[in-house]
Amino acid sequence: MRGEHSVVQVCPNGLFNGATPIHINHIHAANLFTGKFFFEPPDADAMARFKQQAAKLNFDGSAFIEAVLDVPIVPKNRIHAILQYLRQLAEMIGQMGINRLKIEEGKQSIDGIQASLKKEIKQREEEAKKLTQIIEGSPIPTFVIDSDSRITHWNRACEKLTGASAKEIIGTDNHQKTFYPNRRPLMADLIVKNAGSHEFKERYGSNYHKSLLIKDGYEGEAFFPQIGKTGKRLFFTAGPIMNAKGKRIGAIETIQDISARREAEQNLRTSEARYRQLFDSANDGIFVLRDGIVVDCNQKALELFNVSREEAIGQSAENFSPEIQPDGQSSTNGLQKKRDLVNQGVHQSFDWRFFRKDGSPFDAEVSVTRSMINDVPHTLAVVRDITERQKMILALKEREKELEEKSRYLEKVNQALKASLDHREVEKRAVEENMMVHLKRFVFPYLEALGHCGVNTDARAYLNIIETNLNDIVSRFSKTVFWKYQDLTPTEVQIADLIRSGKNTKGIAQMLGLSPSSIQWHRKNIREKFGLTNKKVNLQTYLTSLTA
Known part of the structure; x- marks a missing residue:
């Protein structure tokens, strides 16, 4: 029921019901219903109706009448007062429950805040511990300094690189003389000081630049003669450590030994020069193509096609091929099929007819493979002039044909002799x-x-x-x-x-x-x-x- 007032209704059996709304904090929260009651004891006519009803429903008559006589009798002038009392009692109990609930919620809120604080503290401690473990377990030499340039972390990789133990370094600024013969600031020290670009340039010249990955971070490279037996070339990256308010409270620096890489790069340059020499001195024409276009070729290739390097670069194989090959196929279609197979990683070796710059034709054996150059797919084509070999093959075929005819003649003679002997x-x-x-x-x-x-x-x-x-x-x-x-x-x-x-x-x-x-x-x-x-x-x- 809704509203502010109590309600009393009579049921079809002549009994009365009472109901009243319950409001808590001005909200209609529930309804309270009373049980069955009479305003006055039932008269003879009412009792007769109850007996008829018991008989109709096939109930025990005596028991039914006893139940009717047990129904409470509430004076009509008191029912609304009773309902009001019950409503006030229910609302009071409800309000007490709400207040209790608020108290519990407040207590839980306080407990939750405390638990949250404990959890956050624990989480930060675990994060700090994890960070320490990460730094310590990192295979990359790493150290951390505070705002006073004193070492707070010096991992095992850093110990191995420098030979200085964490025990003797942590809490000091001795790292500045670990990398150099004389004490001088490292890149992390300059970042903690929020040094300007002129200071970085003074220390590292052109061997440094801003980091593309770390905000306000820098990267650099230098040779450190004091590290290792003969010195090492190191690549280092440093970045600031900020607190929650955005203030610099320290810096972290990672170091990589790139001595072997630089040596490998030098060896690679030497190797590239050597292979370039072999490339240019090869006795077969070699073309390097990208997407079917010549991007490089050796001296033999220029001689083979009688062109200059400028005339060869930027051309395709179609530009040096007749429209139709000796076997009747289109040069354009044939070359496209070969390219498709090479792009699938299938090596191709075939005979092909080309034209020189002056228009003279020549037959060649072509070997084509796919190769990655600087992570970009290219095609290597080796071209060998087989004109003289083709002439020799034709001569051999003519000789074989003559010998085959003589062999057939001798076979016939042999058959005739055999028949005669038989x-x-x-x-x-x-x-x-x-x-x-x-x-x-x-x-x-x-x-x-x-x-x-x-x-x-x-x-x-x-x-x-x-x-x-x-x-x-x-x-x-x-x-x-x-x-x-x-x-x-x-x-x-x-x-x-x-x-x-x-x-x-x-x-x-x-x-x-x-x-x-x-x-x-x-x-x-x-x-x-x-x-x-x-x-x-x-x-x-x-x-x-x-x-x-």
Whole structure:
């Protein structure tokens, strides 16, 4: 409920409710509700309604009536006073709670401020400790001075560089005679004094400048003969230390030994001079290009293209190339493809045709690689004139062509000779086979029959001599022919021997001057005479086995 006044309402069951708003610090914070009550005891009609209600709701009638009789009775003329009292009591309790809360909040605020102060103090102590640890643990020689130029920090790296321990330096201004033979201020001392530029120039000449990173800081470089065995060249940076009000309360200085770097730079300059000499004296043309444009080249490159250095610098490879290369490709497209591959880190080596200043062409072998010069990508192109080599290659190709033609001619002659020898061998075997077949057909049978005839002793002796000599002749031929050939015709004997030696039908036909179909017919007859018809037996394998 909202507003300033209490409210009393009757519920549908005939009971009354009271409510009053609660204000704390003029803010409507809550509402206070009373329980059920009667203004006066219920009459008979009211009790009858309560009994009906109990029956309707299926409640225990007696218990329900007892509960009704327990409802408090508050006189109507006192209810608003009671509600006002309850409201004032609630508001008083609420105000007390707020006051208590404020007290707790104030206490917490004080505790918070104290905790915050402690935390800040601890944090600053930790920061100071951390700063000390950072300075002490830094590999860079570092020292810190206060406003009176007395050392407050002198790290281990500084000890190692100077040979002076922190124990003997901290709290003193002895650092001024640690770096120089005679006492004199260092850059940090000048910064603490807020010295002017004329004092810096007096101490360091042109070997100092303002720091680009540290406000009101300076950087410098000098040789210190007292540091180390033979002296060292040191680079130093110093900057002010300010308090919360912006007042200079000290300075910090870091030192770097650059002796080795300066020596390396000198060696690098010497090396660059040496490599420049090698670059200019190289026997191949060397170009240095950036984004496809010549930025440098050696003397051989100038001689190769017959141009001056001024004429070469600023040019591209297209300016020295014909529109179309000998292989038919566009010079512009071809060079762009090569550049794309080189930019991807792929080394390129290829033959290319160029023009000299006078327009005369020459062929060259080009090797292109990507290189970083002062952290900037460049292209190195090595060009070698291969005109004479190309002439030699053409001459060699012509000679190879001549030798190849002679080789093909000799191969044909060799094939012809081989064919002739094969044919002679076939004829020789055919003669031997014919002789053996005829002896076995027309001589041995009659000699055998003659042996069964009645002949005298001398005749039988001569007959035995004839048989022995003939058998000896036959045994000499048996290495190349076999006994079972006696059932074959002379042509079949000849064909069987060629089959056994591995010749195919077409080859046999060519050697004997017969048609392939005739050779097939003779093969069929040979298989029949050897009993190989309808058998899965290779004829060559079978004929070879007969002479095994």
